[in-house]
Amino acid sequence: MENVVVLIIGVGPAGLATAACLSQLSFPYVIVERESCSVSLWRNHAYDRLKLHLAKEFWKNYSRMNVLVVGSGNSGMEIAYDLAAHGAYTSIIIRSPIHVMTKELIRLGMTLAPRLPLNLVDNLLVMEANLIFGDLLMHGIRRPKMGPMILKSETGRSVVIDVGTVGLIKKGIIKVQGSISKIMGDIVEFQCSNKISFDAILFAIGYKSTTNIWLKNGENMLNGNGLPIKEYLNHWKGGNGLYCAGLGRRGLAGIVADAKNSANDIKSVIDAMSS
Known part of the structure; x- marks a missing residue:
């Protein structure tokens, strides 16, 4: 089994942003994704008129219904x-x-x-x-x-x-x-x-995070709905080396802020351990 310092789960916007921030700091990472491409939701499940909000699936013939x-x-x-x-x-x-x-x-x-x-x-x-x-x-x-x-x-x-x-x-x-x-x-x-x-x-009432289904021992960071327990601004960091990007529900700007905070904190923690 390969040992890695940083594991990023998901090649969506948050995962890519975090990877980019770590790359800017010249910090190594491994990123995993269960789908066959990056940003699979936007690539595979959005129709042509996508405005960064919509999911596909329902475009059947609803005329006169x-x-x-x-x-x-x-x-x-x-x-x-x-x-x-x-x-x-x-x-x-x-x-x-x-x-x-x-x-x-x-x-x-x-x-x-x-x-x-x-x-x-x-x-x-x-x-x-x-x-x-x-x-x-x-x-x-x-x-x-x-x-x-x-x-x-x-x-x-x-x-x-x-x-x-x-x-x-x-x-x-x-x-x-x-x-x-x-x-x-x-x-x-x-x-x-x-x-x-x-x-x-x-x-069209939003979604529930599935993180708690596969993440074990993350109770100190996420609530029963898979969302951060801590209030916004401090929500991105948990214990045991856990971080979350994008779960603060602050859109793309929030994803960027979470990715930067997480990457900087990871680097400071590793640098302190190495000194």
Whole structure:
């Protein structure tokens, strides 16, 4: 059995970022992947219109079918748009408050954030979004009390980048539904007591980490859902030489930060042992 100093599990974005950071420090590592390629999720399980959010799998013929999308993050909103664009009678569950922005507004916010207070940047972004989209409350879309940049910084929740979904909602092409009370076969009962029959229900409500299935003795770092126990900023380091990159749910920027922190800490620990 070969002895290695650093073992990276997974050749996804987080694994590749960590490998790159270790390479910059001229530190050796071994990286393993169960699939036959790197970034297999994006290469093999995403369709052509991928915006770094969507999983494949469901692109069957849903034309003229009554379809419900559960989840109003970027994935859910994009899936709803594509379903409606391909002729499905589409409804979407929007239960939690969300910030809807354009790519241009996000780019503006990222440009201004290092130079101005975040609350000032947020006020500007929300004002511009209201001018672009109008009052979305009447269409079932509520904005969070916390501004988009502060919300991302403090909770990790991302804004929804509109790809045309809001326009279809405002036209009534995509129907917004409230919270689900129960699902009985193809009948969905909502908390408002309405009951609607759907031909298909698509869930876009995130994922659960499978790390705990194969990682043993990692309880000091991960909770029962396979996510870090420690709060953000300190979440990436566990005991017994364990590190995690990307599990802080802070997107690509969070992956980069985790990879840099992990690589630097590994090098400092090994250097201290060698001195």
